[in-house]
Amino acid sequence: EDQVTQSPEALRLQEGESSSLNCSYTVSGLRGLFWYRQDPGKGPEFLFTLYSAGEEKEKERLKATLTKKESFLHITAPKPEDSATYLCAVQEGKDSSYKLIFGSGTRLLVRP
Amino acid sequence: DTGVSQNPRHKITKRGQNVTFRCDPISEHNRLYWYRQTLGQGPEFLTYFQNEAQLEKSRLLSDRFSAERPKGSFSTLEIQRTEQGDSAMYLCASYPSVFGPGTRLTVL
Numbered sequence: 079e080d081q082v083t084q085s086p087e088a089l090r091l092q093e094g095e096s097s098s099l100n101c102s103y104t105v106s107g108l109r110g111l112f113w114y115r116q117d118p119g120k121g122p123e124f125l126f127t128l129y130s131a132g133e134e135k136e137k138e139r140l141k142a143t144l145t146k147k148e149s150f151l152h153i154t155a156p157k158p159e160d161s162a163t164y165l166c167a168v169q170e171g172k173d174s175s176y177k178l179i180f181g182s183g184t185r186l187l188v189r190p
Numbered sequence: 191d192t193g194v195s196q197n198p199r200h201k202i203t204k205r206g207q208n209v210t211f212r213c214d215p216i217s218e219h220n221r222l223y224w225y226r227q228t229l230g231q232g233p234e235f236l237t238y239f240q241n242e243a244q245l246e247k248s249r250l251l252s253d254r255f256s257a258e259r260p261k262g263s264f265s266t267l268e269i270q271r272t273e274q275g276d277s278a279m280y281l282c283a284s285y286p287s288v289f290g291p292g293t294r295l296t297v298l
Contacts, residue, residue: 082232112287114289119292119294120291120292121194121196121281121289121290121291121292122233122281122289123289124287124288124289127287165232165233167232167233169286174245175238175245175246175286176221176285176286177223177235177238177246177286178223178225178233178235178283178286178287179235180232180233180234181232182230182231182232183230183231183232
């Protein structure tokens with residue numbers, strides 16, 4: 079069964095303190111791995127899609143990387159406005175629906 | 191606005207009542223998805239449409255739930271005889287990575 083596990087569940091950082099969030103996955107052939115940001119009471123906001131091991135993508139202070147078993151979301155010099163829940167999701171390669179299977183997320187709090 | 195819209199944004203209902211939510215996807219996207227998200231969890235897949243055809247349903251979608259997408263445009267999700275366990279955020283997504291703002295359902 080396809081599974082996505084995110085760690086840590088919660089992370090508190092001081093402003094400027096860089097760190098990484100982990101997403102481990104088990105899937106029968108990965109079509110794509112997605113990262114989202116979600117603010118309280120809102121829908122997930124798309125950040126990145128990664129398709130193959132070794133791929134990296136960056137956006138402002140965020141950088142996502144992918145291996146055959148996990149993905150990391152690196153946050154460099156975070157600011158308080160980066161506080162949110164970060165969700166990871168996978169698409170299984172043989173699934174014709176292209177639906178996403180999500181992890182439970184990492185709640186990030188960045189203190190000024 | 192070219193994003194996904196959902197209405198209403200919030201719905202409070204009493205147990206046993208029926209509720210209906212609407213999703214307007216991005217117009218050129220023929221795939222539409224419904225997910226449910228409870229507090230502290232990631233979204234869970236409920237059902238998927240390609241144009242007007244409902245092609246997959248999750249086991250989470252009990253007989254009290256029904257979804258439609260007439261003419262392959264907007265979609266509705268109806269929950270009959272609501273239960274307290276139905277309280278959640280209901281999310282709609284357009285092909286498959288663009289999510290709407292969600293409808294927060296509270297069943298009293």
